[in-house]
Amino acid sequence: MTVTAIDIQNLTKEYSNGKGCRNVTITVGEGEAFGFLGPNGAGKSTLVKMLVGLIHPTDGEARLFGDPVGSLAARRHIGYLPELYRYQEWLTGQEVIQLHGRLCGMSKQEADARIPMLLDRVGLGNRGKDRVKHYSKGMQQRLGLACALVNDPPILFLDEPSSALDPVGRMDVRRLLQELKQEGKTIFLNSHLLEEVETICDRIALLNNGVILRHGQVHEVLYAQTRWHFKVGGFTPDILPWLTETSGIPLQILQSGHPGTGAVTASDSLQDTVWLGAVIDNEEQVGFINTLIVNQGMTLYQVEPVRERLEEWFMEAVSGLSHRGEQE
Numbered sequence: 252m253t254v255t256a257i258d259i260q261n262l263t264k265e266y267s268n269g270k271g272c273r274n275v276t277i278t279v280g281e282g283e284a285f286g287f288l289g290p291n292g293a294g295k296s297t298l299v300k301m302l303v304g305l306i307h308p309t310d311g312e313a314r315l316f317g318d319p320v321g322s323l324a325a326r327r328h329i330g331y332l333p334e335l336y337r338y339q340e341w342l343t344g345q346e347v348i349q350l351h352g353r354l355c356g357m358s359k360q361e362a363d364a365r366i367p368m369l370l371d372r373v374g375l376g377n378r379g380k381d382r383v384k385h386y387s388k389g390m391q392q393r394l395g396l397a398c399a400l401v402n403d404p405p406i407l408f409l410d411e412p413s414s415a416l417d418p419v420g421r422m423d424v425r426r427l428l429q430e431l432k433q434e435g436k437t438i439f440l441n442s443h444l445l446e447e448v449e450t451i452c453d454r455i456a457l458l459n460n461g462v463i464l465r466h467g468q469v470h471e472v473l474y475a476q477t478r479w480h481f482k483v484g485g486f487t488p489d490i491l492p493w494l495t496e497t498s499g500i501p502l503q504i505l506q507s508g509h510p511g512t513g514a515v516t517a518s519d520s521l522q523d524t525v526w527l528g529a530v531i532d533n534e535e536q537v538g539f540i541n542t543l544i545v546n547q548g549m550t551l552y553q554v555e556p557v558r559e560r561l562e563e564w565f566m567e568a569v570s571g572l573s574h575r576g577e578q579e
């Protein structure tokens with residue numbers, strides 16, 4: 252049976268200006284990676300701050316491995332990388348990690364013993380003896396990750412862990428998060444980097460204007476409707492109605508020779524090689540269409556599934572909303 256690591260029930264925080272987040276209910280199993288998305292100002296950081304015990308909920312409750320958020324027992328389960336980190340710039344990187352270890356109740360020796368491994372894991376290698384004031388923003392973010400991992404916590408709350416990093420740094424963080432997941436950590440990730448969420452998270456929720464708008468398994472979202480593209484040679488437009496009728500699947504002609512750039516109509520001038528596109532639920536139907544194409548004497552050059560990206564899911568969910576993030 253899966254152990255519940257994070258149990259959030261109707262959690263609400265209403266600031267004096269009426270903003271915040273309302274009635275959030277989510278459970279996250281041990282070892283799961285949960286992605287929390289939403290436009291700027293949606294309430295993502297507010298939720299995380301309640302879960303790590305930095306602000307008090309106005310209503311509802313949440314538990315971490317059964318311990319109420321804000322309690323010492325709950326805090327012992329967590330590592331936290333805040334969105335707006337600022338470390339003591341007069342300290343060296345390793346002194347900052349040591350300080351966080353001490354704040355977690357570790358002895359100096361215990362914390363020190365983990366520092367070389369942590370610096371290495373976050374890609375700070377031999378820079379641990381440099382003062383934070385000489386660190387770039389990206390290095391400070393890596394340092395923040397090391398601090399979040401110092402006491403080897405089972406749950407990690409990471410608020411935009413790659414926001415200050417260059418593409419190489421983002422790949423490093425992605426790799427690190429994947430390793431942590433394999434080690435069985437529970438990861439709660441706030442991120443605007445949808446590709447990061449797509450590769451790491453098992454489930455996602457989309458928050459807007461303080462409430463959860465949508466949630467689901469990442470693979471269900473991405474494969475809810477799979478589009479397929481077929482590159483076909485020797486094609487004549489009059490075959491299209493026949494193909495559609497015989498297969499029972501509406502096929503479209505995509506921009507000739509270039510998939511994914513939008514459909515053009517059969518009346519547009521066509522070369523003899525085209526890309527056809529269709530939404531298809533199962534691979535048997537794909538095979539059937541392949542057979543029909545080949546049996547009609549056409550050449551099938553290429554067949555490929557085109558996944559929906561999380562970006563499209565996000566855009567579709569928030570488009571048309573009157574209250575979108577901070578654009579109120």
Ligand SMILES: Nc1ncnc2c1ncn2[C@@H]1O[C@H](COP(=O)(O)OP(=O)(O)OP(=O)(O)O)[C@@H](O)[C@H]1O
Nearest residue numbers: 266268270271289290291292293294295296297298
């Ligand atoms: N201490 C506060 N007092 C009053 N309002 C606040 C406070 N903190 C945040 N807010 C407001 O609550 C809303 C949610 O803010 P929050 O920082 O949780 O959003 P977010 O989704 O994390 O945004 P971003 O993606 O930009 O980091 C915003 O409208 C914000 O202005």
